[in-house]
Amino acid sequence: MPLSTLLHRSSQPCPDVSEQQALRVLQEHYGLSGSLQPLGSQQDLNFRVDSAQGRYVLKICHGDYTVAELEAQHAALSYLLERGLPVPAVIAAGSGEQLLALDLDGQPLRVRLLDYIEGQSLTRLKYMAPQLVAELGRLCARIDQALAGFTHPGLERTLQWDPRHAPALIAHLSPVLTDGPRKAQLLAATAKAEQCLQPLIEQLPTQAVHLDITDDNAVWQRDEQRQWQLQGVIDFGDLLHTWRIADLSVTCAALLHHAEGDPLRILPAVQAYHALNPLTEAELKALWPLIVARAAVLVLSSEQQLSVDPGNGYIRDNLSHEWEIFDVATSVPFELMESAIVQVAGFDQPILPLQASQLLPGLQASTVTRVDLGVLSSHFQAGNWEQPGIDQQLLREQAGTQGAACSLYGQYRLSQTHIDNPQEPRTFALHVELQVAATTEVQAPWAGVWVQTAEGQGCLKGEQCSLWLRGLEDAPDSGTQLIPGQRLGQTDGILRIQLCRVADLYPPSFVVPSRAAAWQALCPSPQALLGFACEAEPLVDAQQLLERRDASFARSQKHYYEQPPHIERGWRNYLIDMQGRSYLDMLNNVAVLGHGHPRMASESARQWSLVNTNSRFHYAAIAEFSERLLELAPDSMDRVFLVNSGTEANDLAIRLAWAYSGGRDMLSVLEAYHGWSVATDAISTSIADNPQALSSRPDWVHPVIAPNTYRGAYRGEDSSAEYLRDVDAKLQALAAEQRQLAGFICEPVYGNAGGISLPTGYLQQAYAKVRAAGGVCIADEVQVGYGRLGEYFWGFEQQGVVPDIITMAKGMGNGQPLGAVITRREIAEALEAEGYFFSSAGGSPVSCRIGIAVLDVMKEEGLWDNARDVGRYFKARLQALVDKHPLAGAVHGSGFYLGLELIRDRSSLEPASAETTTLCNRLRDLGIFMQPTGDYLNILKIKPPMCTTRESVDFFVDSIDRVLSEEL
Structure with a gap:
């Protein structure tokens, strides 16, 4: 044709x-x-x-x-x-x-x-996960593999979508665009694509290809777990014989519509394709030019078609996202994408040696101090990395008056992190900053032309590479031709040094971690020019570290997420990974003060430097801390036990109930979690924590119906009477068997269910019934107490009751192992008849000093007030999501113990478990840590550090709103 x-x-x-x-x-x-x-x-x-x-x-x-x-x-x-x-x-x-x-x-x-193949296309899917991107690449590879042996005379056709004809088609259709910046950008991009592609054409294998395996032409359906499953491939209208790589280029171009502005989002598709149907290096290098050309052809074809068929709604709807594809495709240098594509396919890129002389011939390597500015640097304390110019300040301090100091090329800089932001921070340094103490001469390392770009900065353009400098004084005039060793200027402060192999490209100083490897190929280390070591050590491979954990650490001790970020630092309500990304911590109810609190560091260090031993020794801290705890407890309580954890606290509470009552039988509440020891596991019935919980309770445990006012057997705040009937039934059954009740343990606010309040009056009547039967009442405040609820210091205050025993842990030590049981003297002393109680590390001097400091800081920094005030704002913002999104069913809890329950139907309350998992994973991608809870794992368990701000609340809720607006 x-x-x-x-x-x-x-x-x-x-x-x-x-x-x-x-x-x-x-x-x-x-x-x-x-x-x-x-x-x-x-x-x-x-x-x-x-x-x-x-x-x-x-x-x-x-x-x-x-x-x-x-x-x-x-x-x-x-x-x-x-x-x-x-x-x-x-x-x-x-x-x-x-x-x-x-x-x-x-x-x-x-x-x-x-x-007709039943299902839907992915065209309007707002967010496409990397796994789904990879599936499209794998699908393209499967079709290409199958078609490799297919021949037919009708394949030899002239088609407008055949990339071999792209230059002619673009030239023919470009007049449809009016002259201006948009048209100039398109013509420049396609000319660059043709220039990159031309040397590769003879090396590109050809075969029959579909040429339209896109989000539009692959049909999918969700399975029960809300995962996309391929149903079929349609629309073979573009089938022809052309370059094999053209097929993947079409798929990748379509994926740019889902890339949220980041063209590197196509890489999982390239990697998946190559793993199944290996590509040649020439094909990989041709891929990006073909994608850019495809984007231009899409735009021009739609503009042309709309001009002759203005009533075609299909074209009009597609045109905006085709322009989006073009904009994303032209948002990064060709060389960067080539580098990223070749790397993801596993091809080693040759490191071209630089022929260069010394940049700073008068600087002695022995005088240069390498300054660690990374995530684990000891120079960073108490959030000082947030100060503007902190890196340069540290370089000046480390250089002193006579020496020199340098930052490290290829290091993830902590100072470049950002908070409450869904984007990756630009933390990876593609340059070196060098602080010199006195005027230092700078000379040209190779022949080139000096181009000044601003005061004190410019570029020496050489044949192999360009040298970018900032902080240079007395530089030659712009346009001056220099030879190797010729004076370039001088510096007596900080000189920033950066190389770039791409002519006319002004390279960024920092890039996001996901682009770091690709950028390194374009911007190599300047170490050869400096003559001393200035490169950062590579990070420990996070995947290998995870494999080491799985190989040695008992796997029943789970970790969050299948591919968890490598976290080694925290600050306030953020956790920071080794690449410098700060994640908003919305699930850590242990670190009530926040992470990295300087008071915790100083208190523990000081006490460790003095002594740390067990509570049988006599020291002041144990008396002081016990007194502080009793000041917070009801007046009737006068005895404290100190332990290491909530599990120990609840286990001890059960022993106290046994000793005081003379009985063994315990009432607990269904769907609750109280710990992992033999006794606390026995009273725990959360199937989310133990799938066998309901079938493996010992005969001394008698669970009562969960008083869940939202999805329980009886609903609403006035459902106490219905739920209490089950308490009566259990007590009557014990009495009929002449079994002595030991006690009743219950979280005053239903923690594992996302902070659901108990029905009004439930504990008042339940406590009265238990006490009448000779049992004691235990309030498990491990998760919900200690001021976290905001409106109340203790959860039992919401019900207007006073328990006989209070258990607590979690935030008491802000991460230090610390738990407590508070009770009355007669109950405490009942245990003595059975022997002494002892917890080796419970109540140690270090733990007590930290416990006291936690209480001091919570008061001094107003964290209880913050939990109340910001918590009210938080709950109101979450409630607005319920009003907006059908998937958001209800908001539970108060203060900084909240739950957002996701449901598929507001009548049946069918749990949206798979959607909740997807939401949590998506929030992690946006820089937020969140996990599901509840027996159906359909509730966001929101329990952040109590220093959380309104700004963080807004970021969190806005992110949930964003994800719920996507198709989960």
Whole structure:
């Protein structure tokens, strides 16, 4: 087919066929009747046919499509079906023909009928996870593998989407754009693409390709876990014989619409394709130029088609996201994408040696101090990395008056982190900063032209590489030609040094971690120019570290997320990974003061430097801390036990109940969690923590119905009477068997269910019934107490009761192992009849001093007030999500113990468990740590450090709003 036909086709509108005409064609030629739904196309006409016999797709195209090229499509479909690929079958007409040549009102048309594949496309999916991106790349590889052996005369066709014709088509269609910056950008980008592609053309293998495996033409359905499952591939209208890599370029170009502005989001598709159907290095290098050219052709074709077919809504709707594809494709240098693509495919990029002389010949390597500015640097304390200019200040301090100091190339700088931000921070340093004490001469390391870009900064453009300097004084005039060793200027402060192999590219000083490796290929280390070590040590491989953990650490001790970030530092309500990204911590109810609090560091260091021993020794801290705890407890309580954890506290509370009551039988509440020891596990019935919980309780444990006012057997705040009937039944059964009740343990606010308040009056009456039966009442305040609720210091205050025993832990030590049991003297002394109680580290001097400091800081920094005030704002913002999103069912709790419950139906309250997991994983991508809770794992368990701010609340809620607006 000549190029003139191609250009003619690229300007044709869709066939003009009404639904009534299409229905007549169906009836006359296929014996089908039913309803039609337009499916949209750029130059063809497609209808979904709903008939009594099933669903089909009616495809109508112009008559100038040759029979051979359409028959090639049919042959390819049969070929792929035979090989198990999910593609539609062609339905023969009553005449037995698969392809009809018809004339409707003077229009020569070609008509076909195909199976309809149930499902949906991903075109309008707002967010596409890396796994799904990879699936599209893998799908493209599977189709290409299968088609590699397919031949047909109809494959030799001239098609506007064939990248071999892109330059001609762009030249033909570019006049559709008015002159201006947009058109100039398009022409420049496509010229660059052609320049990059030209040397590779002869090395590109060819075969039959689909050429349109996109988010539009792959059909998917979600499974029960809300994961996308491929149903089939449609639309073989662009099938032809061309470069193999063209197929992947089309897929990747379509993925740019889902890239949220980051073109490197295509890399999982490239990696998945290459793993299944290996590409040559030439193909990998050709991929990005082909993607850019494809983006330009998409834009120009749609603009042209809309000009001749202005009523085509399909084209109009697609045009905006095709421009988005083009904008993303032209947002980064070609060289960067080539580097990233080649790297992800596992090809080593050669490191070209730099032929250079010394940049600073008068500087002695022995006088230079390497300054660690990374995440674990000891120079950073108490958040000082947030101070503007801190890196340069540290360099000056380390250099002193006579020496010199340098930062490290390739280090993830802690000072470059940012908070409450969904984007990766630009933390990876592509340069070196050098502090010198006295005027130091700078000379040209190679021949080149000096170009001044601003006062004190510029670029020495050489044949191999460009040298970018900032902080240079007395530089030559811009445009001066220099030879190696010629004076370039001087510096007596901080000189920033950076190399770049790409001419006319002003490289960034810092880049995001996900682009670091690709940028390093373009901006190598300046170590060869400096003559001393200035490169950072590579980070420990996070995946290898995780494998080491799994190989040695008992796997029942789980970690958050399948691929968890490597966290080694924290500050306030943020956790910081080794690449310098700060994650908003919304689930850490241990660090109530926040992470890295300087008071905790100083208190523990001081006490460790003095003594740390067990509580049988006599020291002041244990008396002081016990007194402080009793000041917070109800007046009736006068004895304290100190332990290491909430599990120990609850275990001890059970022993106290046994000793005081003389009985062994305990009432607990279904769906609750109290610990991992034998006794506390026995009273825990949360199936989220133990799937066998309901079938493995010992006979001394008697769970009562969970008083869940939202999704329990009885609902609403006034449901106490209904729930208390079960308490009565359990007590009556024990009395009938003449078994002595030991006690009743309950969280005053339902913690594992996301902070649900108990029904009004529930504990008042339950406590009265238990005490009447000779038992004691235990309030498990491990998660919900100690001021976290904001409105109340203790959870039991919300119910207007006073328990006999209070257990606590979690935030008492801000991460130091510390727990406590508070009770009355007579209950405490009942245990003595059974022997002494002892906890080796419970109540140690270090733990007590830290416990006291936690109470001091909470008061001094107003954290209890913060939990109340910000907590009220927090709950109101979450409630607005419930009003906006059907998936958000209810908000539970108060203060900084909140729960957002996700449901699929507001009548049945069907838990949205899979969606909650997806939401938590997506929040991690946006820089937030959150995990699900509840027996159905459908509740966000929101329990952040109590220093959390309104700004962090806004970031968190806005991020949930964003994700809920995506298709979960």
